[in-house]
Amino acid sequence: MNLVIREALLAFRRAPLLSTLSVTTIAFSLFVVGLFGLVAVNLQQALRDVAERVEIVAYLLPGAPIETITLAEKDIEAFPEVQAATYVSEDQALARARAELVEFRDVLQELERNPLPASIEVKLKPRFRDVEHVNAVAERLRGFGFVDDVRYGRDWVANVDRLRQIAAAVGLVVGAAFAAVAIIIIGTTIRMAVLQRSREIAIMRLVGATDGFVRRPFLLQGALKGMLGGLAAVALSYGAYALINRWLIHAEFFSREQAVAIVGFGMLIGFFGSAASVGRHLRRV
Amino acid sequence: MIKFTNVFKAFPKGGLALKDVSFHIAKGEFVFLTGHSGAGKSTVLKLVYAEEPVTSGEVRVSGFTLAEARRRDIPKLRRRLGIVFQDFRLLEDRTAEENVAFALEVTGARRASIPARVMRVLTQVGLAAKAHAYPRELSGGEQQRVAIARALVNEPTVLLADEPTGNLDERATRGVFQLLRDINASGTAVVMATHDLDLVRQAPYRVIELQEGALVYDSAVDEPRDQAASP
Numbered sequence: 285m286n287l288v289i290r291e292a293l294l295a296f297r298r299a300p301l302l303s304t305l306s307v308t309t310i311a312f313s314l315f316v317v318g319l320f321g322l323v324a325v326n327l328q329q330a331l332r333d334v335a336e337r338v339e340i341v342a343y344l345l346p347g348a349p350i351e352t353i354t355l356a357e358k359d360i361e362a363f364p365e366v367q368a369a370t371y372v373s374e375d376q377a378l379a380r381a382r383a384e385l386v387e388f389r390d391v392l393q394e395l396e397r398n399p400l401p402a403s404i405e406v407k408l409k410p411r412f413r414d415v416e417h418v419n420a421v422a423e424r425l426r427g428f429g430f431v432d433d434v435r436y437g438r439d440w441v442a443n444v445d446r447l448r449q450i451a452a453a454v455g456l457v458v459g460a461a462f463a464a465v466a467i468i469i470i471g472t473t474i475r476m477a478v479l480q481r482s483r484e485i486a487i488m489r490l491v492g493a494t495d496g497f498v499r500r501p502f503l504l505q506g507a508l509k510g511m512l513g514g515l516a517a518v519a520l521s522y523g524a525y526a527l528i529n530r531w532l533i534h535a536e537f538f539s540r541e542q543a544v545a546i547v548g549f550g551m552l553i554g555f556f557g558s559a560a561s562v563g564r565h566l567r568r569v
Numbered sequence: 570m571i572k573f574t575n576v577f578k579a580f581p582k583g584g585l586a587l588k589d590v591s592f593h594i595a596k597g598e599f600v601f602l603t604g605h606s607g608a609g610k611s612t613v614l615k616l617v618y619a620e621e622p623v624t625s626g627e628v629r630v631s632g633f634t635l636a637e638a639r640r641r642d643i644p645k646l647r648r649r650l651g652i653v654f655q656d657f658r659l660l661e662d663r664t665a666e667e668n669v670a671f672a673l674e675v676t677g678a679r680r681a682s683i684p685a686r687v688m689r690v691l692t693q694v695g696l697a698a699k700a701h702a703y704p705r706e707l708s709g710g711e712q713q714r715v716a717i718a719r720a721l722v723n724e725p726t727v728l729l730a731d732e733p734t735g736n737l738d739e740r741a742t743r744g745v746f747q748l749l750r751d752i753n754a755s756g757t758a759v760v761m762a763t764h765d766l767d768l769v770r771q772a773p774y775r776v777i778e779l780q781e782g783a784l785v786y787d788s789a790v791d792e793p794r795d796q797a798a799s800p
Contacts, residue, residue: 493675
């Protein structure tokens with residue numbers, strides 16, 4: 285193993301130009317994937333923020349006893365889809381209206397009687413914020429005797445839903461295409477490294493090296509190059525993110541897990557790319 | 570040791586590289602493999618070190634029957650052979666010492682034993698003083714000596730040499746040839762492919778001559794003949 289590590293590291297020293305070239309190629313290939321990933325991550329975040337606003341409001345009939353409402357609130361909170369259910373009394377509704385609808389302040393001040401109904405505002409858990417679940421919960425709310433009406437932006441929820449599906453599909457297809465291109469480019473680079481050392485491989489085999497012995501330093505080296513390329517790609521992506529964040533829009537960066545995934549992806553391509561190239565080369569000689 | 574029985578070898582694109590070749594080389598022998606270029610000398614050697622598969626017939630080398638040998642047996646076979654080429658085949662980015670050590674390292678030799686074994690063979694080929702030189706800093710003859718040291722370091726039972734003096738001037742040729750004779754004198758069989766008939770005449774060794782893939786003369790079985798008549 286010692287020797288494998290030494291041979292793998294020596295290759296960097298012996299062919300610094302080609303090694304740097306491979307790492308750079310891997311870095312930029314993964315950088316493109318990373319940039320796309322950043323777009324995807326931020327689009328997703330934006331859609332999540334929008335979906336955050338999905339709210340169902342159940343307006344209550346006047347005179348419903350507060351005990352019943354409190355019990356119902358507990359029931360509703362126990363729905364598997366529901367994150368929170370909040371009771372808003374008539375007075376609170378009016379206070380809120382006064383605060384929010386500044387232009388109607390005068391009208392609202394002069395009211396003799398509060399025209400606003402009490403309500404229960406229901407917020408769903410993130411994964412249930414789609415049309416189907418919103419409809420289902422709304423339907424159940426209508427079943428309560430003291431509920432007068434249930435409101436939610438049906439079309440709006442449907443639109444958010446569709447947008448999310450489109451984003452996911454585009455993300456998958458374009459992401460896969462970018463990843464495929466990265467794999468091809470990286471594979472070619474690694475193939476060059478193998479070809480550059482074909483003489484050495486031939487000599488190793490002549491003096492009695494096993495295929496495994498020939499292969500191992502390449503695999504380690506491929507994984508190392510992939511890792512370095514991955515790290516550089518994450519660094520480049522961070523640079524791009526910092527620029528966008530400073531000059532364009534507030535954006536999100538990868539989570540730690542996502543960054544690790546990019547580096548891991550680089551390592552995997554490096555490893556399996558090398559395995560494929562060396563394997564093919566060894567089968568030929 | 571090395572036994573060819575009715576060996577045929579077809580070129581990949583048709584035609585025969587070897588036609589019905591049979592011979593037996595015993596332990597410790599020195600054998601010249603002669604013939605024009607293209608006569609099949611290199612092919613014979615390639616079959617011996619399993620670089621190419623036999624088309625038909627049987628090749629036995631040092632206990633291996635090559636037709637039956639699996640790919641993973643080939644390294645084991647090669648560790649019993651030393652192979653030297655006309656173009657030396659040294660790694661340019663390693664010193665003489667490292668080139669020789671490399672042959673030990675790839676076979677998984679004990680790390681601690683490597684330096685002493687390397688120095689011993691470099692001394693044997695007369696290059697101990699240039700252990701740290703890179704191939705480009707050595708003359709052709711010296712490079713070939715490094716290659717021979719590399720071939721010897723695993724203590725092979727047979728040394729295969731494919732035109733080892735083909736790229737060398739006369740003086741270097743004499744030196745390398747003498748080295749091969751010394752190696753043979755210490756018990757290692759040597760099979761040397763060459764078309765240098767002056768060299769062949771210098772020594773009383775067995776000669777196997779090939780012509781267009783066929784074995785046309787073997788001094789071990791045929792009547793002695795006037796070597797001036799052969800090509």
